[in-house]
Amino acid sequence: KEKKLWGGRFSGDTAPLVERYTCSVGFDSRLHAQDIDGSRAHASMLARQGIISQSECDAIHQGLEQIRGEIADGTFVWRQDLEDVHMNIEQRLTEIVGTPGQKLHTGRSRNDQVALDFRLFVGACLDEWAANLRGLIGVLALRAEEHHDVLLPGCTHFQPAQPVSLAQHLLAYAQMFRRDHDRIRDALARTRISPLGAAALAGTTHPLDPGQVASSLGLGGTFANSMDAVSDRDFVLEATFCGSLVMMHLSRLCEEIIIWANPQFGFVRLPDAYSTGSSIMPQKKNPDVAELMRGKTGRVYGDLMALLTLMKGLPMAYNRDMQEDKEPFLDTHDTVAPSLSIMAGMLSELGFNRERMRLALKAGFLNATELADYLAAKGVPFRQAHHITGAAVAFAEQNGIGLEDLNITQLQRFSADIGEDVFAVLDYDNAVARRHVPGGTGPDSVKSQIEDLSSWLDAT
Ligand code: ARG
Numbered sequence: 001k002e003k004k005l006w007g008g009r010f011s012g013d014t015a016p017l018v019e020r021y022t023c024s025v026g027f028d029s030r031l032h033a034q035d036i037d038g039s040r041a042h043a044s045m046l047a048r049q050g051i052i053s054q055s056e057c058d059a060i061h062q063g064l065e066q067i068r069g070e071i072a073d074g075t076f077v078w079r080q081d082l083e084d085v086h087m088n089i090e091q092r093l094t095e096i097v098g099t100p101g102q103k104l105h106t107g108r109s110r111n112d113q114v115a116l117d118f119r120l121f122v123g124a125c126l127d128e129w130a131a132n133l134r135g136l137i138g139v140l141a142l143r144a145e146e147h148h149d150v151l152l153p154g155c156t157h158f159q160p161a162q163p164v165s166l167a168q169h170l171l172a173y174a175q176m177f178r179r180d181h182d183r184i185r186d187a188l189a190r191t192r193i194s195p196l197g198a199a200a201l202a203g204t205t206h207p208l209d210p211g212q213v214a215s216s217l218g219l220g221g222t223f224a225n226s227m228d229a230v231s232d233r234d235f236v237l238e239a240t241f242c243g244s245l246v247m248m249h250l251s252r253l254c255e256e257i258i259i260w261a262n263p264q265f266g267f268v269r270l271p272d273a274y275s276t277g278s279s280i281m282p283q284k285k286n287p288d289v290a291e292l293m294r295g296k297t298g299r300v301y302g303d304l305m306a307l308l309t310l311m312k313g314l315p316m317a318y319n320r321d322m323q324e325d326k327e328p329f330l331d332t333h334d335t336v337a338p339s340l341s342i343m344a345g346m347l348s349e350l351g352f353n354r355e356r357m358r359l360a361l362k363a364g365f366l367n368a369t370e371l372a373d374y375l376a377a378k379g380v381p382f383r384q385a386h387h388i389t390g391a392a393v394a395f396a397e398q399n400g401i402g403l404e405d406l407n408i409t410q411l412q413r414f415s416a417d418i419g420e421d422v423f424a425v426l427d428y429d430n431a432v433a434r435r436h437v438p439g440g441t442g443p444d445s446v447k448s449q450i451e452d453l454s455s456w457l458d459a460t
Contacts, residue, residue: 005087014081024323025078027330028085032071034120035085036064038113039093041216042196043104049207051107056100063097064089084323085117086110107199107206111230111318115195118325120217122239123191125333126184129246132340133181134460139344140174141453143352148446151428152267152357153366160364163428166352168441171449176249178456180242187238194219195229201317202226231317233307236325240304243336247297250339254290257350261287265360269351274342289346296335303328358428362402365393367426371403374425378417388415 004010014022040061047057067089070076082088087110094101144167154164194217197203197210203226210222223229260267261275270287278284306328314321368389375385392414396403404426411418424430435442439449 002081005082005091019081022083022320023080024084024326025080025082025088027326028114028117028323029071029078029088030330031085031117031121031326032089033068034117034124035089035113036068037120037217038116038196039089039104040064041213042108044216045209045212046103046106048212049209051206051208052100052103056103059097059100060093060104063093063101066096067092084110084114086113107204107208108196109198109200109230111200112195112198114322115198115230115232116217119191119193119195119219119235122235122329123188125329125337126188126191126239126242128333128337129243129340130181130184130188132337132344133177133184133246134457136340136344136347137174137177137181137453138457139348140170140177141450141457143347143350144168144170144174144446145450147352147354148443148450150352150354150357151361151432153360153364154441160360160366162369163361163366163431164441165432165443165446166354166357167446167450171446171453173249173253174453177246178453180246180249181460183245184239184242187235187242189220190238191235192218192220193235194222196222198223198226198229201230227317231314231319231322233311233322233325236329237304237307237311240300240307240329240332243332244297244300244304246336247293247300247339250343251294251297253343254287254294257290257346258287258294261285261290266356267353267360269353271346271349271351273349274346289342293339293343296339300332300335303332361428365396365403367403367428367431368393370425370431371422374422375415375417380415380417 004014043052043057043060043064046052047054052060067076070092076092078088079091082091090101090104093104147166147170150166151163152166152169153160154162154169194210194214196213197208214220214222257268257270259265261270270285274289275285276288278286307325310321310324310328371392372382372385372389375388376382380388392403392406392411395410395414396406404423408418408420408422411422432441433443436444438445
């Protein structure tokens with residue numbers, strides 16, 4: 001039986017159950033591209049520093065590219081007995097190129113190698129999330145622009161509060177996703193750091209040039225402390241937290257879509273491509289996609305909690321516990337990336353029912369604040385104006401009508417300060433149109449919010 005790469009001091013074999021238990025190649029093989037890129041950069045630096053020859057470096061590069069091809073066409077054989085992606089690739093490299101392959105690991109440990117590979121991998125995922133967020137924000141801005149004149153009840157406590165434009169409602173989500181995007185960019189700066197040169201934990205006696213490796217990989221910098229470099233997983237946690245917030249924002253939007261699609265609301269029609277039917281009830285069109293996305297948010301929170309718990313209490317420096325950092329993050333990535341694309345697709349095809357939204361406006365006395373503000377503007381102290389309006393609402397409610405349906409005599413019974421000009425104030429469109437405050441639901445504010453988002457999208 002063949003010796004392990006680390007088998008020099010061992011005489012017995014690993015127990016088969018232990019081999020399966022410690023093996024990570026089933027999931028860390030997904031880091032193969034990063035492992036190859038990192039090894040290429042390390043070999044080039046070894047050659048430039050005169051630690052290996054240029055022809056040895058060329059052989060390593062050519063062998064690594066052959067492996068990249070074998071993995072791509074499915075002929076590469078992943079071996080469980082070789083534990084992880086790093087040793088599988090190194091072993092195959094030595095099979096292909098011989099001695100130069102055995103020199104590749106000079107001044108390097110799997111501890112810094114895995115940290116590098118994972119930093120590159122997480123960085124690529126964050127880039128993908130950022131691009132998907134950009135796409136989603138673009139769709140929200142577009143749908144907002146199309147629906148700038150559509151009004152619906154804005155809620156607090158999920159009770160009808162004041163009329164808002166559908167654009168304003170959609171743009172609220174655009175702002176959440178924009179902050180998610182900015183947060184990801186901040187996290188990327190801390191992720192894109194090279195730990196190569198830290199070796200196992202203490203640095204190395206070989207004359208390595210970590211800066212050269214970092215810049216050839218397009219990374220922003222190198223480690224300040226070798227022990228931190230091999231044992232820090234903040235970048236995974238930060239990325240998973242960014243993913244958790246993205247999912248939380250998506251989940252809130254899903255919840256609204258689910259409610260709006262209920263026929264009692266009827267605010268939206270789900271696109272066929274993004275909904276499913278029932279196996280028993282022929283009339284059903286279910287918002288399963290939005291429900292699943294809301295549900296999958298829970299697993300991403302679970303991933304974050306798993307990683308936080310994994311890292312607590314680990315002494316310096318590398319500990320094998322840290323191999324458990326891959327699966328939660330991979331699960332998060334496999335959830336966040338498609339959720340963002342699916343939400344963008346679903347939103348761009350979602351049908352909005354402006355008539356149903358307008359009907360709902362009538363139902364909840366959404367213009368009550370307008371009447372109170374009208375009286376306050378006429379000099380009635382706001383607390384009194386609030387009471388007067390409350391009494392008018394109670395009266396209208398008993399009669400099953402809206403405030404705007406009361407005639408002037410009825411209204412003046414509540415306050416002599418009410419004049420004919422009140423009806424313009426009670427108008428729902430006016431209520432929205434008069435909200436000029438920056439960031440408010442007024443059309444001029446909505447227009448400048450969309451302009452601001454468009455220039456942000458152009459600049460990012
Ligand atoms: N598969 C390991 C991991 O993911 C690689 C590093 C292992 N290092 C070690 N000395 N056993 O963390």
